[in-house]
Amino acid sequence: MAHDTHFETRSQAQYEYDRAQNAKHMRKQVTQFAIMIMLTFVAFAAVVADFSPYFIKPLILLLAGVQVVQQLYSFMHMDEKDAPHMGVIQFFIWGGGFIAFTFFVAFLTIIWW
Amino acid sequence: MSSVAKKKGFGGHIWDYLTTVDHKKIAILYLAAGTLFFAIAGFEALLIRVQLMIPNNDFISAGLFNELLTMHGTTMLFLAATPLLFAFMNAIVPLQIGARDVAFPFLNALGFWLFFFGAVFLHLSFFLGGGPDAGWTSYASLSLYSPGHGIDFYVLGLQISGAGTLISGINFIVTIITMRAPGMTFMRMPLFTWTSLVSSTLILFAFPPLTVGLFLMLVDRMFGANFFDHTMGGNTIIWEHLFWIFGHPEVYILVLPAFGLFSEIIPVFARKRLFGYSSMVFATILIGFLGFMVWAHHMFTTGLGATANAIFAVATMAIAVPTGMKVFNWILTIWGGSVKVTVPMLYALGFIPSFVAGGVTGVMQAAAPLDYQLHDSYFIVAHFHYVIVGGIVTALFGSAHFYWPIMFNRALNEKLGVLTFWIFFIGFHLTFFVQHFLGLMGMPRRVFTYMADQGWDTFNFISSIGALMMGVGVILLVINVLISIKSAPLNRRDYWGDGRSLEWALETPLPFYNFKQTPLVRGYDPYWIEKEEGNKEGMVYAEPIGDIHMPNNSILPFVMSIGTFVAAFGALYSPWGDQAKAGTAESVSPGLSLALLIGGLGLTIVCMIIRSFKDDLGYHVHKEEVVQIEKELAEYRAKGGKR
Numbered sequence: 167m168a169h170d171t172h173f174e175t176r177s178q179a180q181y182e183y184d185r186a187q188n189a190k191h192m193r194k195q196v197t198q199f200a201i202m203i204m205l206t207f208v209a210f211a212a213v214v215a216d217f218s219p220y221f222i223k224p225l226i227l228l229l230a231g232v233q234v235v236q237q238l239y240s241f242m243h244m245d246e247k248d249a250p251h252m253g254v255i256q257f258f259i260w261g262g263g264f265i266a267f268t269f270f271v272a273f274l275t276i277i278w279w
Numbered sequence: 280m281s282s283v284a285k286k287k288g289f290g291g292h293i294w295d296y297l298t299t300v301d302h303k304k305i306a307i308l309y310l311a312a313g314t315l316f317f318a319i320a321g322f323e324a325l326l327i328r329v330q331l332m333i334p335n336n337d338f339i340s341a342g343l344f345n346e347l348l349t350m351h352g353t354t355m356l357f358l359a360a361t362p363l364l365f366a367f368m369n370a371i372v373p374l375q376i377g378a379r380d381v382a383f384p385f386l387n388a389l390g391f392w393l394f395f396f397g398a399v400f401l402h403l404s405f406f407l408g409g410g411p412d413a414g415w416t417s418y419a420s421l422s423l424y425s426p427g428h429g430i431d432f433y434v435l436g437l438q439i440s441g442a443g444t445l446i447s448g449i450n451f452i453v454t455i456i457t458m459r460a461p462g463m464t465f466m467r468m469p470l471f472t473w474t475s476l477v478s479s480t481l482i483l484f485a486f487p488p489l490t491v492g493l494f495l496m497l498v499d500r501m502f503g504a505n506f507f508d509h510t511m512g513g514n515t516i517i518w519e520h521l522f523w524i525f526g527h528p529e530v531y532i533l534v535l536p537a538f539g540l541f542s543e544i545i546p547v548f549a550r551k552r553l554f555g556y557s558s559m560v561f562a563t564i565l566i567g568f569l570g571f572m573v574w575a576h577h578m579f580t581t582g583l584g585a586t587a588n589a590i591f592a593v594a595t596m597a598i599a600v601p602t603g604m605k606v607f608n609w610i611l612t613i614w615g616g617s618v619k620v621t622v623p624m625l626y627a628l629g630f631i632p633s634f635v636a637g638g639v640t641g642v643m644q645a646a647a648p649l650d651y652q653l654h655d656s657y658f659i660v661a662h663f664h665y666v667i668v669g670g671i672v673t674a675l676f677g678s679a680h681f682y683w684p685i686m687f688n689r690a691l692n693e694k695l696g697v698l699t700f701w702i703f704f705i706g707f708h709l710t711f712f713v714q715h716f717l718g719l720m721g722m723p724r725r726v727f728t729y730m731a732d733q734g735w736d737t738f739n740f741i742s743s744i745g746a747l748m749m750g751v752g753v754i755l756l757v758i759n760v761l762i763s764i765k766s767a768p769l770n771r772r773d774y775w776g777d778g779r780s781l782e783w784a785l786e787t788p789l790p791f792y793n794f795k796q797t798p799l800v801r802g803y804d805p806y807w808i809e810k811e812e813g814n815k816e817g818m819v820y821a822e823p824i825g826d827i828h829m830p831n832n833s834i835l836p837f838v839m840s841i842g843t844f845v846a847a848f849g850a851l852y853s854p855w856g857d858q859a860k861a862g863t864a865e866s867v868s869p870g871l872s873l874a875l876l877i878g879g880l881g882l883t884i885v886c887m888i889i890r891s892f893k894d895d896l897g898y899h900v901h902k903e904e905v906v907q908i909e910k911e912l913a914e915y916r917a918k919g920g921k922r
Contacts, residue, residue: 254456258480265484265571269524272575276587277516 198240205229298832300384301791305391306370306686312395313362314757319402320354321753323347328710328746331739334731344727345412346405346429352415353433356529357440358398360667363675364536365391365447368475370686372451374782374789375469377460377798382453384830385890390447392840397440400847404432408865414725416526419507419518423499426863428851431500435847438493439840441486448482451475460781461821462800466560469780470553473560474539477567478532484571485528492521501856516581523574531570534666535563537674538605541627544681545609547777548624549616552804555608562601562608569598579650588647595645602638606631621775622696626677629704633669637662640715655725658718664711668749676703676756684774688787689763699755706748713738713745770916772817779804784817786916790908792827792900796820827900839886846879 176184209229212222239245244256287295296304327347330338339347373381381387404410411433413422422430455476459468468476496518498504505511507518546553553559575583575591583591609631618624640662644650653659676699683691717738722729729735772778772786781798784806799821802808809817852867852875853859859866866872900908 251456258452258483261480262484268572269488269520272587273517273520276575276583277514277520 195240198236202233202236205233295832297837298388298834300380300388300830300832302369302373302381302384302387303686303789303791303793305387306366306368308391308395309362309366309369310686312391312398313359313366316354316398316402317359317363318753318757320351320359321750323351323354325746325750327351328743330727331729332743333740334729334736336728339727341727342409342412345414345725346410348725349411349414349417349429349433350401350405353401353411353437354398355667356415356533357437357444358394358401360533360671360675361444362391362394364478364533364671365444367471367540367675367678367682368451368536371682371782372455372472372475373458374685374785374793375472375780376455376458376463377781377794377800378454378458379792379794379797379827380830381450382458383450385833385836385895386446386450388833389836389839390443390450392836393443393446393843394440395443396840396844397436397438397443400439400844401432401436404429404436407432416519416522417496418515418522419496419499420515422496423507423515423857426858426861428858428864430496431851431856431858431864434493434497434500435850438490438497439843439847441489441493442843443840444482445486445490448479448486451479452483455479460794460798460800462805466557467800467803467805469539470542470556470559470563471536471539474535474542474563477563478535481528481532481535481567481570485525485532488521489525492518492525495521497850500858501850501853503855503857503860516578519578519581520574523577524571527574527577528567528570530666531566534670535566537671538563540674540678540681541609541630542605543780544623544627544677545612546779546804547681547775548619548621548627549613550619550777551612551616552779552807553608554611554614555604556803558604559608562604565601566598569594569601573598576645576647576650579647580654592645592647596642599638599642599645606635606638619777621680622691622693622700623677623681625697625700626673626680629700630669630673630677633665633673633704633707637665637669640665653718655723656718657714657722657724660724661711661714661718664714668707668711672707673704676700679756679760681775683763684769685782685785685787685789687763688768688770689766690769690774691759691763692766695755695759695762699752699759702748702755703752706745706750706752709745710742710749711745713741717742767919770919773806773810779807781805781818784809786912788912788915790912792829792905795827795905795909796824797822824905825902827905828897829900830897831895833890833895835886835890839883842879842881842883842886844879845882846876849873849875849877849879 206229209226212225238259243249244252244259246252296308299305299308326339327344330336330344369381369387373379401411407428409427409429411417411422411425411429413425413430413433417430417433422433455468455472495504495506499506499508499513505513507513507515509515542553542559573591573595575587576595579588579591609627613628620628640658644653644659644662680691680696683689717735718724720734720738722733722735722739729739769787773783774787775783778784781800784798785793797820798805798818801819806817809819849872852865853872854866854869856864856866858864
């Protein structure tokens, strides 16, 4: 509410703490990014190495799944446990994912197979 | 600035409703639009029943019959039941959780206008060459080859109104999760808020498959794609799956809020706390979840194979468990209560046995081997009308009586209400009870006439008489509404005397900001707790009186929806469609078609750009104004509602 809007000044200690936190966060994101690049490289390598399609297809799907989770947790901030309503967000993401997976399995098994 | 004393001309009122973002006014818009389409679809049903009243009837032609039954089903589910439930969700949910509006008031208005223009577009089909005629399920093997523009109207109209529904669903999820007053924990939320949350979640997960299905149908019919055409490597069954992945949750999207409404009505008139609150919440969530795992039970006879049929049969039967929990909880709420049989309670008492009857026939159909017998017979028609009329329509009529005092500061006439209930209820059972037997005797659904002396004549006649009685019941309800306009304003809180949740603590007419101070919720049934402790104000407050932040009105949602409406005509009359090429449907020149498409979508996008770049942060109602408005409202109420 507007009537009790107040401005907060950060103390020196607070400022240093925030800086340290940001640096830690940055380090984590860069690491995650490096891992993602590596996974992408593995995917390309598997194709270039000319493995059997029965190996390449599930491998690439698996790597894609891992990258989706990485994307959600490191770059879309789902790893911030104390963010508001994080439990609800996780429930909706994974609930939706589960339901969509059911449709996928059903299509695979009873329509196309 | 005052909510009471401002005099407005007729045009001012129209402008007010076109631009409003107030959840109470949007509720009224939903109620009015939903009632309009309910009346249209009800009229279509009457025409259908008149046609089937006697054998070999030629009251309407076979083609028109197909259009009527398609539009009856489509309109009732998408354009009548959904908006009417949204009307109550809009009107009541923010009040129940102690919020001043929904989380995204602008999106709320946009959701309504998209729904409305989609619905109008669909209904224009009757005047522009004939309506859709492939049933509300619009199975691809039928609809792809339907001549004329009927199916195109269906696809485009539902695409637009579906977008509106999706937007509103997301809005309610966010509202309920983030806008609850202090102390309103999840396990203190009234059941109607809970069911609205779960049903909005179902909308979020169920409407995208429909959107995908409709989009594939759109490009199949209008741009020559072949997703569902088996002769070109497509698969017509995919439409059925996509439709029912949406269509089955849709049933729960509609029935869960109805359950919630009854869970509000029954404790008030049994004058007892809702029995088994936490099990009710659990059952609601479980029904919502299982609702996604059963869609193929609509397709047992498609030839999915024994394994798939068995899995979906068992999953379907499992839904009977949480639903049964709910039924027992309602009965045990009434059990031992000091029951007051008012009109809403009558509807609730009528609902329980009717809905159970619909549920039992549902479990029968869940048994896949039996379903081979029942499929596409009148037994199915009887089943789903028992669920939808017995479950949802009774909830809508009952809660219209129940919540009218909050929504309009007027009460519906009780005596007329009782009469309406009995005429409607008897008519409903007359219409649909005998249809079970018609189905078992082998009468297929969706036939426009039948031969005499097959043993169907009497039951069809009875059924049609019942339908006419339901029609009379609806007319009486409309008369009741019209009478209420002229009745004295109530100007009070807790009209029924036994209100339990927060919405009853508010004194009508409500100021536009609902709560002058955000309430502090101290337990389940907060108003009941305050009444028990003798608190005359009905609530304790979580904050002192202060400035209130409210959203600005906007015409953009209306204009955006008009844009999609115009673009839909461009797609409809495209010269590249299968039907247009075959010469069975009208089309316009490529230039005009593209101009309409680009112009319409462009209008929508321009509105979106304006919305994005023009910061609209709302305004503050200052403390002094709040005090002044409250004072004027108190004077207004004291004078008995005269200005």
